[in-house]
Amino acid sequence: MSSPAATPSRPEVDSEIGAGLRRLRRERRLSLVDLAGRTNLSIGFLSQIERGKSSPTLRALASMADALGVGIGDLFPKGGEAASSQTATIVRAGGRSELQLWRSGIRKQLLTPHSEGAKLSLYLVEMEPGASTGDELYTHGGEEAGLVLNGAMSLSVEQESWTLQEGDSFRFLSSRPHRFANAASGETRVLWVNCL
Numbered sequence: 001m002s003s004p005a006a007t008p009s010r011p012e013v014d015s016e017i018g019a020g021l022r023r024l025r026r027e028r029r030l031s032l033v034d035l036a037g038r039t040n041l042s043i044g045f046l047s048q049i050e051r052g053k054s055s056p057t058l059r060a061l062a063s064m065a066d067a068l069g070v071g072i073g074d075l076f077p078k079g080g081e082a083a084s085s086q087t088a089t090i091v092r093a094g095g096r097s098e099l100q101l102w103r104s105g106i107r108k109q110l111l112t113p114h115s116e117g118a119k120l121s122l123y124l125v126e127m128e129p130g131a132s133t134g135d136e137l138y139t140h141g142g143e144e145a146g147l148v149l150n151g152a153m154s155l156s157v158e159q160e161s162w163t164l165q166e167g168d169s170f171r172f173l174s175s176r177p178h179r180f181a182n183a184a185s186g187e188t189r190v191l192w193v194n195c196l
Contacts, residue, residue, distance in 0.1 A: 013100045015052030016077035017061075022050040024068045024075075038067035055103045058133045062140035062174075071142070071196050073121035075099065076110050088113030105131030105182070108192075123192040127153070127182035137177035142196040145171035151188025154181045 025035055032050075036043045041060060048054035056064070065072045076097040091113050098109045105128035112122045125146075137156065147169045154163050155170055157178045164170060164183075172178065174194070182188045 013077075013102065014049075014055050017056065017075065017099065018050040018052040020075055020077060021064060021068075024070060025050075028068060030068075035064065035067055039063040055101065057104055058101055058106060059136065059138035061099075061101075062138060066140050070116070071118060071121055072099075072108075072140075072194060073110050073112070073114065073118065073123075074116060076108075076114070088115060104133065105129075106133070119196045121194045123194070125190040125192045127151070127188045127190075129182060129185055129187070131188075132181035133179045135179070137179050139177050140174050142174040142194055143171070144174050144192065144194050145169065146190045146192040149189040149191055151182065151184035151186060153188050153190055154183040156180070 025032075030038075032043045032046050035041075035046055039046070039060070041063065045054060045060075046064075049056050049060070061072055061075055065075055068074075076099045091111060096109045096111065097114065098107060100107050107126045109124040109126075110121060111124055112118070112120065137158075148164045148166050150166050152163055152165050154161060155178070156162075157172050157176050162170075
């Protein structure tokens with residue numbers, strides 16, 4: 001994980017994520033009632049996320065991204081020197097946008113340039129000890145694949161579960177119910193690809 005000096009505070013992260021979600025919802029002329037109906041999340045919870053009063057889970061973010069017709073990468077706060085155009089080609093190490101799901105112990109760095117409507121996103125997923133997407137399986141649009149760089153990750157897809165070690169890889173349709181967690185005593189890092 002990055003040093004505390006380089007990392008925004010937890011309330012600041014929640015506020016940035018919430019403001020981005022509100023902007024996307026309004027651009028699509030959706031009310032909170034509309035979004036709640038599309039995500040099966042309560043209006044109150046969505047309102048708290050948008051106001052930065054509650055931290056969304058990865059499951060909630062995936063559901064909101066699907067409902068808004070965007071990839072999870074579009075929900076990342078734009079940070080550093082990250083470009084956000086259709087022609088952006090590179091992202092410098094110091095210019096990566098990141099999404100901190102601090103309550104679940106997961107941090108995702110977007111390794112590809114921001115580009116609204118992009119079909120492919122590459123992430124570095126870092127999980128603290130005990131980090132998890134939660135007990136419930138979740139689904140969203142697209143397909144995903146990854147490679148465990150270090151540590152160990154437990155992955156459940158439908159009724160099957162595996163523990164992946166450093167060097168192990170995976171691929172599955174995101175519409176299949178899934179969840180993941182850190183299975184190591186220390187930090188686990190995974191190179192992760194999402195494709196819509």
